[in-house]
Amino acid sequence: MRTIGSASLALWLFCAANAIAAVDIPVLGRPTPFYGGAGSDVKLIVSAAPTDVTIDDSILLTIRVENLVNAKDVERINLEEIEAFHRDFQIADELTPESEPNGTRIFRYRLRPRQLSIAEIPRLVFPYYDPKLPQPADKPDFPFRRARSESIPIRVRKEAPPPIPVEPLDVPAFAMSLAEPKASVPGWIWWIGAFAPPVVAIGWCAIWRAINPVGDRLVRRRRSRAARLAIKSLRHADDATAIVQSVVIYLAEHFELPGIIRVPRDLARLLGDARVDGPTIDECVAFINASDSVRFAPFPVIEAEQLRVQGENLIRRLEGER
Amino acid sequence: MTSILLFTTLLVPASVQDLKAQAEAEYRAGLEVRDDSAKARRHFARSANLFEEVWESGERNPGLARNLAQARFLAGDYGRSIRDYRRGLRLSPYDHDLRQGIDSVRERAGGSQTSTSYLQKPTSPVARLGVPMSRLLLFSLGIAAIGWIVLARAWLIARGTLAILGGALVIFAIGVGAVLNWEDRRVQAEWSEPTAVVTIPTELLMGNSDEYPRRIEGKIPVGVEMKILGQRGGWYHVELPDGAIGWVQQSRVATTD
Numbered sequence: 365m366r367t368i369g370s371a372s373l374a375l376w377l378f379c380a381a382n383a384i385a386a387v388d389i390p391v392l393g394r395p396t397p398f399y400g401g402a403g404s405d406v407k408l409i410v411s412a413a414p415t416d417v418t419i420d421d422s423i424l425l426t427i428r429v430e431n432l433v434n435a436k437d438v439e440r441i442n443l444e445e446i447e448a449f450h451r452d453f454q455i456a457d458e459l460t461p462e463s464e465p466n467g468t469r470i471f472r473y474r475l476r477p478r479q480l481s482i483a484e485i486p487r488l489v490f491p492y493y494d495p496k497l498p499q500p501a502d503k504p505d506f507p508f509r510r511a512r513s514e515s516i517p518i519r520v521r522k523e524a525p526p527p528i529p530v531e532p533l534d535v536p537a538f539a540m541s542l543a544e545p546k547a548s549v550p551g552w553i554w555w556i557g558a559f560a561p562p563v564v565a566i567g568w569c570a571i572w573r574a575i576n577p578v579g580d581r582l583v584r585r586r587r588s589r590a591a592r593l594a595i596k597s598l599r600h601a602d603d604a605t606a607i608v609q610s611v612v613i614y615l616a617e618h619f620e621l622p623g624i625i626r627v628p629r630d631l632a633r634l635l636g637d638a639r640v641d642g643p644t645i646d647e648c649v650a651f652i653n654a655s656d657s658v659r660f661a662p663f664p665v666i667e668a669e670q671l672r673v674q675g676e677n678l679i680r681r682l683e684g685e686r
Numbered sequence: 687m688t689s690i691l692l693f694t695t696l697l698v699p700a701s702v703q704d705l706k707a708q709a710e711a712e713y714r715a716g717l718e719v720r721d722d723s724a725k726a727r728r729h730f731a732r733s734a735n736l737f738e739e740v741w742e743s744g745e746r747n748p749g750l751a752r753n754l755a756q757a758r759f760l761a762g763d764y765g766r767s768i769r770d771y772r773r774g775l776r777l778s779p780y781d782h783d784l785r786q787g788i789d790s791v792r793e794r795a796g797g798s799q800t801s802t803s804y805l806q807k808p809t810s811p812v813a814r815l816g817v818p819m820s821r822l823l824l825f826s827l828g829i830a831a832i833g834w835i836v837l838a839r840a841w842l843i844a845r846g847t848l849a850i851l852g853g854a855l856v857i858f859a860i861g862v863g864a865v866l867n868w869e870d871r872r873v874q875a876e877w878s879e880p881t882a883v884v885t886i887p888t889e890l891l892m893g894n895s896d897e898y899p900r901r902i903e904g905k906i907p908v909g910v911e912m913k914i915l916g917q918r919g920g921w922y923h924v925e926l927p928d929g930a931i932g933w934v935q936q937s938r939v940a941t942t943d
Contacts, residue, residue: 539756539759539787540717558830
């Protein structure tokens with residue numbers, strides 16, 4: 365009994381479905397274009413991907429029509445016939461998925477933008493017949509309704525530049541490091557280098573000459589040496605003969621007197637030959653005479669100590685000290 | 687007011703130091719990513735801009751000029767790189783690193799272009815020796831020192847031959863010094879003269895307008911250095927190294943001044 369009931373219900377449902385699928389759509393009042401869709405509260409859902417494309421890319425457009433009662437009878441929407449689509453896109457049909465939900469049709473298209481300025485996919489209108497609506501004789505288009513979709517904004521860019529192959533940068537050795545602060549040779553160093561050699565050479569000569577005198581300077585130096593030695597020997601002389609000998613040696617050195625001096629007359633002659641002035645000759649001769657008196661007179665006028673002082677005074681005066 | 691001036695005085699050097707530090711950091715970042723030339727060049731370009739700001743702030747020295755020129759070179763801007771090397775050589779004409787750098791960049795810039803006579807610059811006999819000026823100067827001073835010592839010795843021992851030798855050495859050294867002084871003045875003048883370096887290939891025209899005919903065929907390649915003779919209305923009156931004189935647009939050259 366239950367089996368018979370179930371079979372009856374299935375048969376009823378089959379008949380009902382066939383009765384709906386085979387809905388009779390009136391010709392009068394049918395809009396153009398019309399794709400044969402029928403149903404109540406039919407929904408049109410349009411989606412696109414991707415929406416940011418280059419001029420050479422294409423967009424997959426999916427149109428989904430839901431709540432149809434005759435889904436199998438609905439024709440594919442010909443987008444080429446719609447002016448906005450034909451103007452803006454190159455259109456190619458894509459395959460419809462094999463499995464569609466009951467009461468739903470899905471259409472897919474491949475759209476390629478014709479210009480960079482295209483900013484949207486136009487809105488679509490899907491007319492359909494609603495069998496639940498009355499069909500007044502004076503308004504034959506009343507049961508025909510329209511499902512609408514919104515436009516979809518898109519962005520079309522220029523053709524993307526070809527990817528640049530990654531290449532290493534040739535960095536020469538001199539550019540591998542940054543400049544380090546370095547000290548430069550100041551200009552005055554070069555000037556010192558230029559003037560130092562002559563200054564050093566002149567200084568060298570001057571020092572050399574100071575150490576090794578020649579000419580008059582050498583003579584003066586010799587004289588001064590003779591005076592030093594004479595005064596030294598005078599201070600150590602213990603008798604008149606040694607005193608006279610020291611002074612005579614000094615006089616010979618000082619005036620560069622040649623020969624031997626035995627008597628005051630010899631001294632006077634040699635001094636005269638050496639162009640010594642008269643007062644000096646007289647003074648020297650007087651000293652020799654005084655020394656003779658100290659040495660040979662039975663009653664000397666002066667003592668040996670006085671003679672030493674007189675001799676030293678004579679030397680100092682001849683050296684220009686007094 | 688005083689505090690504002692003091693604050694400004696303290697602030698300016700600090701900001702210049704910061705700029706230098708940033709520029710050096712960008713340079714090192716460029717070296718680190720040199721396996722990718724595009725990325726590296728962006729770092730070097732930023733580094734060059736920062737070094738340029740430091741230069742414009744008044745801190746000008748040969749080392750900064752070298753860094754700036756190197757950054758420009760690695761960023762691919764050969765024309766401005768040569769200009770910046772010239773700026774450094776104006777401050778220090780005998781800087782070995784700057785000389786080596788500008789020669790390398792000139793070679794690169796010239797190598798990428800058609801070889802033309804105006805890329806070749808005549809050099810002086812002293813420059814052709816290839817010996818650094820400091821060594822020549824040291825040689826001259828050394829000869830002079832030996833000459834003076836020989837002269838002094840000759841005077842001390844009264845030797846005429848030795849005196850002639852010493853005098854000849856001193857006179858020779860003075861002669862070499864005079865030649866070096868002439869060369870130094872020439873070099874200083876060469877690096878100091880206002881110069882324009884081509885940054886974008888440009889034509890040499892007979893007047894300061896696009897309507898004038900060309901002075902020479904073809905375009906002057908990047909990196910060619912020209913002496914500036916004058917300027918008028920966005921154009922420079924220039925002289926090429928081979929002596930050709932004409933006009934180039936200011937926007938296509940970089941100048942040392």
